[in-house]
Amino acid sequence: MEKRSTHIPSPKKLLYDRIAEQGTVSKSDLLQTFSLTKSTMTRILDEMTEEGLLIECGFGESSGGRRPILYQINPSYGYIIGLEISRLYSSLGLFDMQMNPKSIVHWRMDQAFTPERFMDHVSSQIRAFLRDHQLVDSQIIGIGIGAVGPLDRENGLILKPLHFPSSGWNNLPICKLVEERTGFKALLDNGANSALLGERWSIRHASIQHMLYVHAGAGLRYAMMSHGSIVHGTMDTEDAIGQMIIQTDGPRLNNDGNYGALEAFVSVQALEQSARSEAKNDNDLILQRYKVSPEKLTYDVLVQAFRDGNPHARELFTQAAIHFGIGLANVINLLHPETIILGGALIHSHELFFQTAVEVAQRNTYRYPEYQPHFTLGTLKEEAVVTGAAIMVRNQMVL
Incomplete structure (x- = not known):
């Protein structure tokens, strides 16, 4: 049975997720949502701004006093890699913290794409991403993987994927392989869940539940x-x-x-x-x-x-x-x-x-x-899985 996480998000993480979802938010907006005192809210927002998690992005409409400062998450605080592993096509994407795609590549899967060759290709593409955008390893938050199931998500395994074009994918410790080859922490979920996360993000302002x-x-x-x-x-x-x-x-x-x-x-x-x-x-x-x-x-x-x-x-x-x-x-x-x-x-x-x-x-x-x-x-179509895989990593950040 799948283990359930008992980790309770910190107030800082709750605020970060709310601001990411809304895009731009004022302090008064956040006070209406969270049961925090004004002084506590001010302290946390100041800390998050000093740490580079948030940036001030202008002023909102005045309701009689001074115009409120607007906050948004800092897109360049870090970068996240999304990886799709599928039967017909696989994809790799580099995203900033606002889920803006910086680079995305797709390739056709065939009998030659054994796990070893697959990891060679992924590792090479990641290094190309870092060179192209002048990034260093410390700026990468992690890698999210959306893969064909069935999976053991807790242990990072691809179990017995049906109709895969090449051999070697059964009981594959994909997260361990990715971490060893790239040096980045990897998280795993199935491709459908990842795609749904990505598509929901693209229409998040519609508040569909x-x-x-x-x-x-x-x-x-x-x-x-x-x-x-x-x-x-x-x-x-x-x-x-x-x-x-x-x-x-x-x-x-x-x-x-x-x-x-x-x-x-x-x-x-x-x-x-x-x-x-x-x-x-x-x-x-x-x-x-x-x-x-x-x-x-x-x-x-x-x-x-x-x-x-x-x-x-x-x-x-x-x-x-x-x-x-x-x-x-x-x-x-x-x-x-x-x-x-x-x-x-x-x-x-x-x-x-x-x-x-x-x-x-x-x-x-x-x-x-x-x-x-x-x-x-x-709206994202073939880029939904890699986007959702990146969102999964951001969702599980510990702040």
């Missing part, structure tokens, strides 16, 4: 937020949505998991298997048009055919979107979030996939249309 993030790509992943906090279970359940049964006695993906599970209908591998199976039994127009054999009928070929208007490809993606919408409705009916963010390769394959999935989910959502959540592709 209940959110759902679902990623449909090489696998299905999801994360939930309630009252502004990520919902964690006793186990890492990022991929649990893929095992939701939507058809009794239905197929299994790669002879693994539940029969009739959502991932058997909605995933890159499910689409490839369906297309290859049908192509072998028919004079397939996709094979003729793109001059490939059934074994070479990859997801990239299917996406291109879909975008080119091929009716067979359109039907494949439409059926996947319908199944996805059913699974999405089941999750929505449990949480009833205000905002639902959809991401991943399938979601971005074509606007029709997103539209179909949303329409099906709405039709099967309890109390719709009285209850109408907002569906969105998000």
Whole structure:
């Protein structure tokens, strides 16, 4: 079972998080939020300014007396690195304390990206970031990792990731490896949780408290937020949505998991298997048009055919979107979030996939249309995971 932290944030950390969330805040704003005396508040703000955590950024509107000083967190107090480890693409980003991206790189994962080569690449990119921005190691607060699960977050392990292109990733002590190669403290969470943290940060001023993030790509992943906090279970359940049964006695993906599970209908591998199976039994127009054999009928070929208007490809993606919408409705009916963010390769394959999935989910959502959540592709998209991973590090800073 996951250990629960008993650390109670200090008043300084609570103030820092509040100011980071709000952007710019006056002392009177903070006094209305926290049960601190005016003298204590003044002392703490002065200390944080002297330490470089905060900077004064002008004056607010006067309510009759002197205009109040406005505070914001100091963006250059330190820098945080966010790392995404995923099946198809991975990313690395350098952020200041206000989560402004200074540099972000993405790369395609393939069979050559064993953990050793992956760490070589990450270490090299980090050193390039530091050189490009003239930073030294002491300015780096830490590295946040958003990785494909399942994970042991407490011990920093990637356990048994499914459908990974290369070997060597099972029971991998990723935090230890990152710390040994870079010298920076590393924290781990799954990619869906990280993406949700990042996307929520991008719309923080909307004060949304209940959110759902679902990623449909090489696998299905999801994360939930309630009252502004990520919902964690006793186990890492990022991929649990893929095992939701939507058809009794239905197929299994790669002879693994539940029969009739959502991932058997909605995933890159499910689409490839369906297309290859049908192509072998028919004079397939996709094979003729793109001059490939059934074994070479990859997801990239299917996406291109879909975008080119091929009716067979359109039907494949439409059926996947319908199944996805059913699974999405089941999750929505449990949480009833205000905002639902959809991401991943399938979601971005074509606007029709997103539209179909949303329409099906709405039709099967309890109390719709009285209850109408907002569906969105998000604002950060492919940069959501690295941003959220960096936010995780800042959230766990001890002040």
